[in-house]
Amino acid sequence: xxxxxxxxxxxxxxxxxxxxxxxxxxxxxxxxxxxxxxxxxxxxxxxxxxxxxxxxxxxxxxxxxxxxxxxxxxxxxxxxxxxxxxxxxxxxxxxxxxxxxxxxxxxxxxxxxxxxxxxxxxxxxxxxxxxxxxxxxxxxxxxxxxxxxxxxxxxxxxxxxxxxxxxxxxxxxxxxxxxxxxxxxxxxxxxxxxxxxxxxxxxxxxxxxxxxxxxxxxxxxxxxxxxxxxxxxxxxxxxxxxxxxxxxx
Amino acid sequence: xxxxxxxxxxxxxxxxxxxxxxxxxxxxxxxxxxxxxxxxxxxxxxxxxxxxxxxxxxxxxxxxxxxxxxxxxxxxxxxxxxxxxxxxxxxxxxxxxxxxxxxxxxxxxxxxxxxxxxxxxxxxxxxxxxxxxxxxxxxxxxxxxxxxxxxxxxxxxxxxxxxxxxxxxxxxxxxxxxxxxxxxxxxxxxxxxxxxxxxxxxxxxxxxxxxxxxxxxxxxxxxxxxxxxxxxxxxxxxxxxxxxxxxxxxxxxxxxxxxxxxxxxxxxxxxxxxxxxxxxxxxxxxxxxxxxxxx
Numbered sequence: 001x002x003x004x005x006x007x008x009x010x011x012x013x014x015x016x017x018x019x020x021x022x023x024x025x026x027x028x029x030x031x032x033x034x035x036x037x038x039x040x041x042x043x044x045x046x047x048x049x050x051x052x053x054x055x056x057x058x059x060x061x062x063x064x065x066x067x068x069x070x071x072x073x074x075x076x077x078x079x080x081x082x083x084x085x086x087x088x089x090x091x092x093x094x095x096x097x098x099x100x101x102x103x104x105x106x107x108x109x110x111x112x113x114x115x116x117x118x119x120x121x122x123x124x125x126x127x128x129x130x131x132x133x134x135x136x137x138x139x140x141x142x143x144x145x146x147x148x149x150x151x152x153x154x155x156x157x158x159x160x161x162x163x164x165x166x167x168x169x170x171x172x173x174x175x176x177x178x179x180x181x182x183x184x185x186x187x188x189x190x191x192x193x194x195x196x197x198x199x200x201x202x203x204x205x206x207x208x209x210x211x212x213x214x215x216x217x218x219x220x221x222x223x224x225x226x227x228x229x230x231x232x233x234x235x236x237x238x239x240x241x242x243x244x245x246x247x248x249x
Numbered sequence: 250x251x252x253x254x255x256x257x258x259x260x261x262x263x264x265x266x267x268x269x270x271x272x273x274x275x276x277x278x279x280x281x282x283x284x285x286x287x288x289x290x291x292x293x294x295x296x297x298x299x300x301x302x303x304x305x306x307x308x309x310x311x312x313x314x315x316x317x318x319x320x321x322x323x324x325x326x327x328x329x330x331x332x333x334x335x336x337x338x339x340x341x342x343x344x345x346x347x348x349x350x351x352x353x354x355x356x357x358x359x360x361x362x363x364x365x366x367x368x369x370x371x372x373x374x375x376x377x378x379x380x381x382x383x384x385x386x387x388x389x390x391x392x393x394x395x396x397x398x399x400x401x402x403x404x405x406x407x408x409x410x411x412x413x414x415x416x417x418x419x420x421x422x423x424x425x426x427x428x429x430x431x432x433x434x435x436x437x438x439x440x441x442x443x444x445x446x447x448x449x450x451x452x453x454x455x456x457x458x459x460x461x462x463x464x465x466x467x468x469x470x471x472x473x474x475x476x477x478x479x480x481x482x483x484x485x486x487x488x489x490x491x492x493x494x495x496x497x498x499x500x501x502x503x504x505x506x507x508x509x510x511x512x513x514x515x516x517x518x519x520x521x522x523x524x525x526x527x528x529x530x531x532x533x534x535x536x537x538x539x540x541x542x543x544x
């Protein structure tokens with residue numbers, strides 16, 4: 001197993017946001033996390049790279065093993081962890097830098113200074129994110145001049161540049177138009193060969209199109225976790241049934 | 250009812266017109282007297298002559314603004330050299346490192362610096378900072394009146410302006426940008442200096458320019474501690490006279506109202522007005538651009 005979460009609880013101050021979630025993810029698969037707003041799916045995703053550490057008075061308990069290592073143990077270097085577990089956010093968040101420097105950023109902050117290596121890596125990452133052909137002639141232009149969809153693929157390229165093995169995506173297409181969305185989905189499908197992907201989405205079709213497994217969260221609990229096809233065609237719990245058929249949420 | 254509404258509206262309009270008229274009036278007087286000054290002294294002399302000696306006898310009079318501007322720029326430069334690095338460091342600490350508790354204590358204390366009367370700063374520079382530097386570094390041969398001490402003190406005076414406004418700019422940077430940086434394994438320091446500061450750069454620039462224009466116009470500190478001798482120098486150990494100090498000295502002296510010497514204060518005042526107006530416009534323009542990027 002690539003990722004194994006065992007009895008994960010998260011508290012924001014007094015609020016108990018995640019109530020004992022256990023879930024295992026195989027290598028090179030796409031796992032979709034679905035559920036209504038505030039159900040804890042994003043919170044769970046942000047446990048994987050310890051993004052919750054940045055939030056004051058947030059407490060996480062339980063075990064999260066990545067490649068068999070407990071990521072919350074004191075011996076884990078958090079910067080190394082976040083390098084290995086890349087993240088793409090809900091809204092494109094390119095840095096106010098050039099396209100090239102955005103992708104090179106992760107390498108530079110990790111101490112890489114070899115120019116040739118950085119050049120190659122930037123090209124490789126942009127190709128992986130299916131953005132290279134669109135930007136290869138304007139690498140020195142500001143990333144903020146790109147369209148929303150291009151910015152999001154740039155953010156994916158940026159995350160890939162530091163060679164993570166896991167990619168976390170927090171509603172990566174929610175701010176994009178349908179064409180950009182389908183490009184991102186196609187990308188997710190292609191990236192599966194090299195990465196283990198976990199994606200939070202509000203869009204049921206997106207979950208069924210892109211993922212191998214789907215986890216349905218409700219009120220901080222993991223209600224059902226199964227093969228995507230099974231979960232969408234033959235859910236075992238009534239709540240799941242109600243949610244995927246649009247009866248609530 | 251309708252009638253009383255109208256009266257109130259007229260009253261409010263009159264109040265706002267009053268401030269507009271005052272501004273227009275000040276600029277008109279400044280402009281009018283400045284033009285009369287330049288009828289006597291060619292503008293070219295005013296800008297290029299390297300001596301300023303309006304109070305000398307007629308054949309030795311010089312009207313070169315450069316020594317006064319040199320004094321102004323020298324003290325301002327020293328102030329900025331103190332306020333900018335220190336102010337931005339404080340802003341980064343408060344915005345990126347300090348807990349809410351620390352920030353809520355430190356920020357108001359810093360802002361107290363802005364409420365100290367400038368006259369207090371002035372004699373602090375003269376009676377404390379200058380003697381202290383003289384004692385600590387006797388080999389410097391620091392003049393009793395000099396540009397260094399008031400420059401440093403002025404830097405401390407404008408420090409809250411830089412730190413507070415820069416902190417606001419840093420704080421306004423969306424959290425998503427920080428998370429994007431942390432998400433790739435960047436440290437707090439790298440995130441602060443490579444992502445957050447560049448993203449807040451125009452806001453920081455605005456704070457610096459506002460501080461700059463405050464320092465250029467500052468009068469009391471330099472009037473007390475910088476001296477009264479117009480000198481074209483960039484040596485901070487020397488006595489200098491800033492544009493503002495000159496105006497204070499001349500207004501307080503017994504100079505005939507219609508003399509050319511008296512008119513100099515309008516020309517100098519006009520020069521200061523143009524400089525600060527330019528600076529404020531640059532900061533306004535930067536602010537507008539900045540808001541476009543983030544909305």
